[in-house]
Amino acid sequence: MPPMIxxxxxxxxxxxxxxxxxxxxxxxxLAAAASGMAVAGARAQVADGxxxxxxxxxxxxxxxxxxxxGYGKPSQFEGNVQRRRSPGLxxxxxxxxxxxxxxxxxxIVTPSGLHFERHHQGWWDVDPSKHRFMINGLxxxxxxxxxxxxxxxPAVSRFHFIECGANxxxxxxxxxxxxxxxxxxxxxxxxxxxxxxxxxxxxxxADFSKGQFVLAEGADGSSMTRTIxxxxxxxxxxxxxxxxxxxxLRPENGYPLRLVVPGxxxxxxxxxxxxVEVGDQPYATKDETVHYVDLMPDGMHRQxxxxxxxxxxxxxxxxxxxxxxxxxxxxxGLAWSGRGKVRRVDVSVDGGRNWRAAKLETPVLSKCLTRxxxxxxxxxxxxxxxxxxxxxxxYVQPNYRQLRAVRGKGSIYHNNAxxxxxxxxxxxxxxxxxx
Amino acid sequence: MPPMIxxxxxxxxxxxxxxxxxxxxxxxxLAAAASGMAVAGARAQVADGxxxxxxxxxxxxxxxxxxxxGYGKPSQFEGNVQRRRSPGLxxxxxxxxxxxxxxxxxxIVTPSGLHFERHHQGWWDVDPSKHRFMINGLxxxxxxxxxxxxxxxPAVSRFHFIECGANxxxxxxxxxxxxxxxxxxxxxxxxxxxxxxxxxxxxxxADFSKGQFVLAEGADGSSMTRTIxxxxxxxxxxxxxxxxxxxxLRPENGYPLRLVVPGxxxxxxxxxxxxVEVGDQPYATKDETVHYVDLMPDGMHRQxxxxxxxxxxxxxxxxxxxxxxxxxxxxxGLAWSGRGKVRRVDVSVDGGRNWRAAKLETPVLSKCLTRxxxxxxxxxxxxxxxxxxxxxxxYVQPNYRQLRAVRGKGSIYHNNAxxxxxxxxxxxxxxxxxx
Numbered sequence: 001m002p003p004m005i006x007x008x009x010x011x012x013x014x015x016x017x018x019x020x021x022x023x024x025x026x027x028x029x030l031a032a033a034a035s036g037m038a039v040a041g042a043r044a045q046v047a048d049g050x051x052x053x054x055x056x057x058x059x060x061x062x063x064x065x066x067x068x069x070g071y072g073k074p075s076q077f078e079g080n081v082q083r084r085r086s087p088g089l090x091x092x093x094x095x096x097x098x099x100x101x102x103x104x105x106x107x108i109v110t111p112s113g114l115h116f117e118r119h120h121q122g123w124w125d126v127d128p129s130k131h132r133f134m135i136n137g138l139x140x141x142x143x144x145x146x147x148x149x150x151x152x153x154p155a156v157s158r159f160h161f162i163e164c165g166a167n168x169x170x171x172x173x174x175x176x177x178x179x180x181x182x183x184x185x186x187x188x189x190x191x192x193x194x195x196x197x198x199x200x201x202x203x204x205x206a207d208f209s210k211g212q213f214v215l216a217e218g219a220d221g222s223s224m225t226r227t228i229x230x231x232x233x234x235x236x237x238x239x240x241x242x243x244x245x246x247x248x249l250r251p252e253n254g255y256p257l258r259l260v261v262p263g264x265x266x267x268x269x270x271x272x273x274x275x276v277e278v279g280d281q282p283y284a285t286k287d288e289t290v291h292y293v294d295l296m297p298d299g300m301h302r303q304x305x306x307x308x309x310x311x312x313x314x315x316x317x318x319x320x321x322x323x324x325x326x327x328x329x330x331x332x333g334l335a336w337s338g339r340g341k342v343r344r345v346d347v348s349v350d351g352g353r354n355w356r357a358a359k360l361e362t363p364v365l366s367k368c369l370t371r372x373x374x375x376x377x378x379x380x381x382x383x384x385x386x387x388x389x390x391x392x393x394x395y396v397q398p399n400y401r402q403l404r405a406v407r408g409k410g411s412i413y414h415n416n417a418x419x420x421x422x423x424x425x426x427x428x429x430x431x432x433x434x435x
Numbered sequence: 436m437p438p439m440i441x442x443x444x445x446x447x448x449x450x451x452x453x454x455x456x457x458x459x460x461x462x463x464x465l466a467a468a469a470s471g472m473a474v475a476g477a478r479a480q481v482a483d484g485x486x487x488x489x490x491x492x493x494x495x496x497x498x499x500x501x502x503x504x505g506y507g508k509p510s511q512f513e514g515n516v517q518r519r520r521s522p523g524l525x526x527x528x529x530x531x532x533x534x535x536x537x538x539x540x541x542x543i544v545t546p547s548g549l550h551f552e553r554h555h556q557g558w559w560d561v562d563p564s565k566h567r568f569m570i571n572g573l574x575x576x577x578x579x580x581x582x583x584x585x586x587x588x589p590a591v592s593r594f595h596f597i598e599c600g601a602n603x604x605x606x607x608x609x610x611x612x613x614x615x616x617x618x619x620x621x622x623x624x625x626x627x628x629x630x631x632x633x634x635x636x637x638x639x640x641a642d643f644s645k646g647q648f649v650l651a652e653g654a655d656g657s658s659m660t661r662t663i664x665x666x667x668x669x670x671x672x673x674x675x676x677x678x679x680x681x682x683x684l685r686p687e688n689g690y691p692l693r694l695v696v697p698g699x700x701x702x703x704x705x706x707x708x709x710x711v712e713v714g715d716q717p718y719a720t721k722d723e724t725v726h727y728v729d730l731m732p733d734g735m736h737r738q739x740x741x742x743x744x745x746x747x748x749x750x751x752x753x754x755x756x757x758x759x760x761x762x763x764x765x766x767x768g769l770a771w772s773g774r775g776k777v778r779r780v781d782v783s784v785d786g787g788r789n790w791r792a793a794k795l796e797t798p799v800l801s802k803c804l805t806r807x808x809x810x811x812x813x814x815x816x817x818x819x820x821x822x823x824x825x826x827x828x829x830y831v832q833p834n835y836r837q838l839r840a841v842r843g844k845g846s847i848y849h850n851n852a853x854x855x856x857x858x859x860x861x862x863x864x865x866x867x868x869x870x
Contacts, residue, residue, distance in 0.1 A: 057565070059707070060654050064557020066528035068687045070517050072548040074506065075560050075690045078683050082505050093501030106628035106678035107592030109544060113507040114682065122499020125510050130492070154765045157542030157796050157806055193541035219495050243541035245680070247549065248513050252503045255510045272494070330589045361592050363798045371592055 074113075080104075083114055086182055089170075094122035095222075097164070099185030102315045102334065107361070108159070108369040110188035112245050117252045118164050118186060118266060120222030120287075126272055128248075128256035131219070133240065137277035140205025147256055150195055151242060157193040158239070158262070159368045161336045163308050165265030165292055165413040172411050176431040179320040183419060183431065184313045187334070189369040192260045193243025196236045201278065208234065211278035215285070216259045219274040225285040226268045227304070228261060230278075237262045237367075240273065262367040263338030264306045265413070267292055297408030308338035310397050311416035312345055312372070312389035323427035326380045331358075332373040337391035340366045344390045347374040351384035351420065351434045352399065358387070383423040384434055400433055509548075515539075518549055521617055524605075529557035530657075532599070534620025537750045537769065542796070543594070543804040545623035547680050552687045553599050553621060553701060555657030555722075561707055563683075563691035566654070568675065572712035575640025582691055585630055586677065592628040593674070593697070594803045596771045598743050600700030600727055600848040607846050611866040614755040618854060618866065619748045622769070624804040627695045628678025631671045636713065643669065646713035650720070651694050654709040660720040661703045662739070663696060665713075672697045672802075675708065697802040698773030699741045700848070702727055732843030743773035745832050746851035747780055747807070747824035758862035761815045766793075767808040772826035776800065779825045780807040786819035786855065786869045787834065793822070818858040819869055835868055 074081070083098040090096040098117040100110060117123070128147045136142040164186035170177050177183055197214070211230055218224040232238055239260040242248060249255040254271030261268045267287060282288070282304065294302040312335035317323060331349075335342045341364050346355035358372035372387065389397045399418045407414075422432035509516070518533040525531040533552040535545060552558070563582045571577040599621035605612050612618055632649070646665055653659040667673055674695040677683060684690040689706030696703045702722060717723070717739065729737040747770035752758060766784075770777045776799050781790035793807035807822065824832045838852045857867035 057561075057654070059559035059561055059656065061656055063529055064554065064559045064655060065687075066557060067520055067531050067533045067552050067554065068518070068558065069520060069533045069552075071509065072518070072550065072685050072687060073508075074547075074682060075563075075686050077560070077563055077691075081682060083503070083507070085502055085504060094498055096502050098502045098504045105681045106590070107626040107681055109626045109681045111680055111682045112509075112546060113548075115507070117502055117504070119499065119502065122501060123503065124494040124499045125512065126492075126494055128510075128512055152764060154808060154810060155541070155767070159798075191542040191544045219492070220499060221494065221496055245546050246540045246542055246544045247509060247516060247546045250507050251510050252500075252507060256512075329587060332590070363594075363800065365798065373589060375589060 081114070083117065084181060086177065095120055097186060099181045100188050102180050102185050102187065102313070103318050103321065105315070106371075108189050108334070108371050109245065110190060112190065112247070112250050112253070115188040115190065115244075115250065115253055116164070116186045119252070120224055121220055123252040124220055124272065125251040126219065126256060131256050131272075131274070133257060133273060134275045135200055135204040135206075135278070136275070137215070137279050138207040138211040139201070139278055140207075143200070143204045145200070147242065150240065150257070153195045153199065155193050155195055155243075156239065157191055157243065159189065159191050159365050160260060160262045161187060161189040161367065161369045162266045162269055163187045163311075163336070165267060165306070165308070168415040168417070168419075169412045171417070171419075171433070172409055172415055176433060178431055180313055180315050180318040180419070183319070186266070187336075187369075190244045191246065192239060192241045194239035194241030194260060197233050197238045197240050197259070197276065198236055200240060201233065201276075206278050210280045213279050213282055215277040215279060215283045216268070216270040216273060217275040217277070218254075218270045219272040224267070224270055224287060225283065226270055227282045227285065227288060228259070228268060232261065232264070263308060265292070265308055268306055292413060294407065294413050295410040297410065305414060308336070309414070309416045310337035310339065310342070310389050310391040310395045311335070312342075312387040312397060313419045314347070314385050314387045314421060317385060317423065317429045318421050319429055319431040321429045323378055323423060323429065325427075326378050329376045329378055330373050331376045331385060332371065333387050335370045335372055335387065335389035336368065337389070337393075337395070338367060339395065340392040342370040342389055343392045343394075345370070345372040346388045346390075347372075348386045348388070349376060349383045352386055352418070355388065378423070380425065382425055384432065385421045385423060386418050386434070388418050516549070518552065519616060521612065530555055532621060534616045535623050536616050537620055537622065537748070538615050538753050538756065540750070543624050543769070543806050544680065545625060547625065547682070547685050547688070550623040550625065550679075550685065550688055551599070551621045554687070555659055556655055558687040559655055559707065560686040561654065561691060566691050566707075566709070568692055568708060569710040570635055570639040570641075570713070571710070572650070572714050573642040573646040574636070574713055575642075578635070578639045580635070582677065585675065585692070588630045588634065590628050590630055590678075591674065592626055592678065594624065594626050594800050595695060595697045596622060596624040596802065596804045597701045597704055598622045598746075598771070600702060600741070600743070603850040603852070603854075604847045606852070606854075606868070607844055607850055611868060613866055615748055615750050615753040615854075618754070621701070622771075622804075624771075625679045626681065627674060627676045629674035629676030629695060632668050632673045632675050632694070632711065633671055635675060636668065636711075641713050645715045648714050648717055650712040650714060650718045651703070651705040651708060652710040652712070653689075653705045654707040659702070659705055659722060660718065661705055662717045662720065662723060663694070663703060667696065667699070698743060700727070700743055703741055727848060729842065729848050730845040732845065740849060743771070744849070744851045745772035745774065745777070745824050745826040745830045746770070747822040747832060748854045749782070749820050749822045749856060752820060752858065752864045753856050754864055754866040756864045758813055758858060758864065760862075761813050764811045764813055765808050766811045766820060767806065768822050770805045770807055770822065770824035771803065772824070772828075772830070773802060774830065775802065775827045777805040777824055778827045778829075780805070781823045781825075782807075782809040783821045783823070784811060784818045787821055787853070790823065813858070815860060817860055819867065820856045820858060821853050821869070823853050
């Protein structure tokens with residue numbers, strides 16, 4: 001490889017080739033890391049011989065690729081940033097999960113190519129020209145819509161997270177999977193576009209007095225049906241959505257139509273949505289009686305516990321990563337609540353003894369991911385990194401001791417406990433459970 | 436094809452197979468369209484014979500595809516939603532443009548696969564492990580950063596639009612290209628993540644007194660260099676960015692590093708960013724003296740006119756689309772301002788004689804796209820659809836008469852005039868210029 005020499009210098013700085021000292025840095029906390037940078041950078045300039053010969057890389061002298069056009073894709077150097085399944089977690093890859101690589105992601109938007117998957121009987125690329133959406137039950141005029149008809153109606157676009165109710169489920173039993181992709185990666189966040197379901201129910205003349213519940217039904221072979229309370233729908237939040245991050249939904253996420261139920265676990269965001277029925281009581285379907293129930297310590301189970309409570313996770317540094325040297329790091333992660341906005345996130349680097357308020361990136365939106373960050377100078381000693389979110393209702397994310405005191409250890413779903421990442425003296429970061 | 440019958444009906448509605456009347460619709464404006472929907476939908480149920488035989492489609496009975504995993508892609512049915520170049524617009528496809536398909540997009544986020552391209556000498560997939568970013572000029576300690584070093588520093592994530600200064604340029608001369616993809620498609624909007632440039636300049640000990648300007652330089656063969664005023668940088672808005680919509684920048688958009696200069700034309704968002712130099716005056720580079728200047732009616736030209744003034748465009752209905760029948764439509768489009776937030780958007784369907792306030796989708800963010808929409812019932816008569824945006828400074832988007840009174844017709848850049856789409860009696864929508 002040619003040495004990377006930033007070319008066409010207008011003025012060669014006096015000390016450009018000399019290793020830099022620690023003076024002149026404006027921000028104390030950054031000094032250690034920044035000093036290393038200057039030295040390393042300057043050395044790169046003199047690699048491979050005479051620094052006065054500008055061995056420019058090919059991309060600085062040649063003619064590049066023609067327009068990519070069409071539909072673009074990530075760099076060849078980002079091939080490691082992928083959704084991944086956990087081998088052995090499921091018996092087939094049709095009824096299975098792939099996890100989003102949270103540790104490699106920035107901000108709050110999940111690229112649709114990295115949106116987590118949860119299929120109950122595989123995915124389909126349904127022809128939108130043949131897809132229909134029906135409304136029936138307690139309505140005056142049952143209706144069937146084509147996609148073209150739906151897409152003519154007034155739509156809204158809103159940023160929301162979607163989290164599988166089983167996210168972080170393996171941690172209930174101290175399995176301690178290695179990375180945040182596997183602990184928390186059944187979580188994504190998109191700008192969804194669609195028609196408020198309440199608009200469609202009004203068009204069908206729904207009985208909003210008797211009709212206190214709606215059954216949502218998907219068109220795939222899994223017979224996925226879920227009960228949605230009318231109170232959520234009447235607020236206008238629940239969408240019959242076709243758009244995700246500016247384009248049509250992806251096939252593995254329900255193309256051409258899925259229900260968006262902000263704050264509620266992913267299973268209720270019915271994919272390949274073909275029908276909603278208005279009824280007067282919960283439907284008690286297989287996926288809300290046999291599955292997606294929470295086994296309690298006394299042997300009873302909780303049912304219809306579908307709202308995702310306030311939760312957070314540090315994504316950097318996180319399990320499987322390695323701190324290569326001491327000095328400055330920006331601890332960053334994601335917080336969310338199915339009840340509304342995140343009000344505050346605290347970060348601890350000593351396993352929860354001391355906490356500091358993290359900075360929240362704007363905009364902070366309701367039932368949406370919020371990115372937080374917190375400065376940290378690592379002294380080379382073992383550390384335990386945690387984050388604790390508080391939502392606008394005042395609910396505080398619990399630690400494992402608090403959560404298990406109520407829920408026991410028999411659950412699969414709705415684990416929103418504080419996640420702990422242990423930093424070892426050699427820089428390795430591991431999944432550890434504290435409290 | 437099997438008829439699409441929404442299956443597993445709990446209760447077959449009495450009148451399910453009978454054409455519906457116009458009664459029972461709650462929203463008057465939607466009645467015409469909705470009535471058509473009910474009839475068309477009901478008919479679909481009896482296609483191909485006995486409606487009691489549930490000829491379910493394969494995807495409702497079979498086993499679907501295994502996990503997509505890896506990096507996903509859009510549906511096979513969305514192949515028409517692509518970036519496209521305008522044949523003949525440029526002599527090569529290395530120094531060229533591809534336009535984003537605004538007419539097919541929702542909300543405000545541009546999927547990175549559809550982000551417009553503007554290359555001056557083709558694009559490259561630069562190896563991030565070899566890429567360096569240098570700061571020199573009026574600084575105490577020139578610095579060279581690796582990507583790893585940059586990515587350890589405190590980052591911010593912000594939603595911003597990027598628009599090429601030449602967007603809508605062909606319309607100056609009444610070329611009237613057919614679709615909004617070609618009139619306005621050098622426009623995209625992403626969540627960008629990176630380090631504020633001011634942080635890096637502080638680390639290098641920049642002279643913020645003498646250093647009133649910065650030169651930004653790209654690593655590709657186009658020798659792209661642009662002057663950025665220090666006043667913009669000191670506000671913290673200008674980012675040295677590596678993230679776009681949650682993942683790394685795409686190669687055709689500057690991977691692994693580009694400058695983000697909110698509100699400013701795209702050429703200043705230098706791709707493959709390798710260097711910034713702090714100086715005491717504008718640099719008058721080729722791309723700010725020979726190109727990207729505005730020719731005025733008196734033969735002089737305006738230079739350094741880089742802020743994108745308030746602008747909007749209706750994306751549906753828009754040129755090349757067809758209204759298939761009379762009745763309800765949701766007029767929708769995008770508005771933006773390089774000066775801050777969009778305060779208001781008005782819509783006209785009679786070529787600017789009457790205006791109605793559009794609904795703005797939240798969140799409305801500074802120097803970011805804002806989605807607007809407005810209900811419309813088309814009576815089948817010719818119509819001219821326009822949108823007019825107002826930003827938080829009170830600036831009102833001009834019509835062509837107003838814009839040309841100041842700027843003449845000789846410009847290429849910075850056309851922010853009101854766009855007009857003519858709807859003909861047969862439903863065809865065409866690009867027309869009014870006023």
